[in-house]
Amino acid sequence: MDAGISFWQAMTLSSILGWVLASSVFDLTRRVRALTQPWVTRRVIVDTPLILGLQWIQHRFLDDMFSVLSCIVSVPFYTGFLPLLFWSGHGKLARQMTLLMAFCDYIGNSIKDMISAPRPSCPPVRRVTATKDEKENAMEYGLPSSHALNTVCLSGYLLHYVLNHGVQNDGVAIAVGFSLVFALVMLIGIGRIYLGMHSLIDVVAGIIFGLVILFFWLTVHGYVDDFIISGQNVTSFWASLSFLLCFAYPTPEFPTPSFEYHTAFNGVAFGIVSGIQQTYFHFHHERVPHIFSQELPILIFLGRMLVGIPTILVVKFCSKAIAKWLLPVMCNTLGIPIVSSCYVPALRGSDSSKSKSHDKQMGFLQKVTSLFPQKAYDVDTGIRFLQYAGLAWSVVDLVPSLFSHLNL
Structure with a gap:
């Protein structure tokens, strides 16, 4: 455990440090924003009639239903739910979903603040913010929709976990699982538009980025878990990674709460990794x-x-x-x-x-x-x-x- 830093660890930290230096020297965030922000802004304006058409059927029941759905796939909900998952004995699922949540939060908010594209204009769009969390979300930039991105990633990973640790080779169960995940993603996407929080381009981008992140995570999650459980320099590497990620985060056009959310989940990921690395064989192994x-x-x-x-x-x-x-x-x-x-x-x-x-x-x-x-x-x-x-x-x-x- 006291061996020196491995090649892949050095490459990972060096790559992030290289990005920090390159983005600073060449002003990469501003250049990317100059290329993408005008196009996304035009798409948000073009999508406004679609939002108004969907909101034409407004009803108190729809307001409440979509607000509740937004709450149960929000960051505060997962923050409260994940500790219970750890204490229920499902340690592998809990740590994987926690790290995936942190990863989604960082990537999604980084893209948001890099592009700095607006949400649908209110008015004419009616914006429903039933909770304090939704009011804070409205202060962030629009693309991509974090709710859509997180729902794709976390429900997709949960489905993958259930199918691989429960009902295997059952065509009906697989079809039902995929149908439920698809329905949830669609409802969340429609709800974000109905509530006036996002335009169609935001939701579509959230789903696309979510699928990319989910595919990547399903490729590497086994290696990540093995590293946390029995790797070398786990705590020191993750501390260095967390430190560099703070500086790698893009500066938005105007301040938003997104960086605060990233910092919180960055801390959560570090606390989980350092704790699991020390106590896995006592409290979190597969036989608990x-x-x-x-x-x-x-x-x-x-x-x-x-x-x-x-x-x-x-x-x-x-x-x-x-x-x-x-x-x-x-x-x-x-x-x-x-x-x-x-x-x-x-x-x-x-x-x-x-x-x-x-x-x-x-x-x-x-x-x-x-x-x-x-x-x-x-x-x-x-x-x-x-x-x-x-x-x-x-x-x-x-x-x-x-x-x-x-x-x-």
């Missing part, structure tokens, strides 16, 4: 009891929920509090200029250059970091990352340890 079995009846599972949910919420709060104290201290020690948009009031809008010491007063680390461009970094990114990394780690490490001690 599954829910509804004799070893894990429903009452025991409910006991796990009563213990686990408050525990991860406490860990999330503590992780955030520790990160809010620790990161500013570390950055100040290293001489890294920082600001905070919401988490640390004392750093909001602060001019870090005013607090710089003269070179003769600086320590060695500060002198080293002063050689780099003195851009003020938003410390909230690191705080959010550590907060959700702590939450995810507690799901797969701390909480199962409690279950073990409590015989749950």
Whole structure:
């Protein structure tokens, strides 16, 4: 486990670093946006009559139905559902869907912010935002539809998992499974248009990107799982990957919440990977009891929920509090200029250059970091990352340890 970094790990990190440097030097994000944004914007305008035609049949029942469907395939729903999947004994499915969710979120939001294409104009389009999550979604760019992309990937992977771990070689079950997934994707796509959240081009792009990502994931998911379970340098590699992905993320034309969502899921992925790598053979191997079995009846599972949910919420709060104290201290020690948009009031809008010491007063680390461009970094990114990394780690490490001690 202490062997040096492997060739594929070095190639992966080098490729991402190369993209970061190339996009900075050649301004690739702006160039891609200049090529794609005008065409997508025209398509959104062309699709407006289609949206208005669909909304002509508006009804309270349709508003509620499509809003509920949007909620059950949203990021907050998966965030609440995945811990329960871990505690139910289905560890492989849970970790694969968590990593796939993080991957979908990163790719989808990166494309959104790179193209920076608008959502359908409201008015004339009627936009239905029944929840706080939907109101935040409306602040993001449009293409591709994250709901359509995530539904294709996660329902498609769930179908693949069920068919390979349950009913095999059953033509009827396969046909029913594909029909249900197809119907769900179509309903989500129509719902996003009906609710005024997306145009047709957004939904079509979400489905296409979702199919590409799903095909890629089905190709590599076995290798990813083997690496997490028994690979070398797992935690250090994933920490480096998470760090580089923050810098590889494209800068949108105007700020949106998309980067915040990526940071949170980036932290979740790191917490899951680091926790699983340490505790797989204790709590997450293939022989652990599954829910509804004799070893894990429903009452025991409910006991796990009563213990686990408050525990991860406490860990999330503590992780955030520790990160809010620790990161500013570390950055100040290293001489890294920082600001905070919401988490640390004392750093909001602060001019870090005013607090710089003269070179003769600086320590060695500060002198080293002063050689780099003195851009003020938003410390909230690191705080959010550590907060959700702590939450995810507690799901797969701390909480199962409690279950073990409590015989749950």
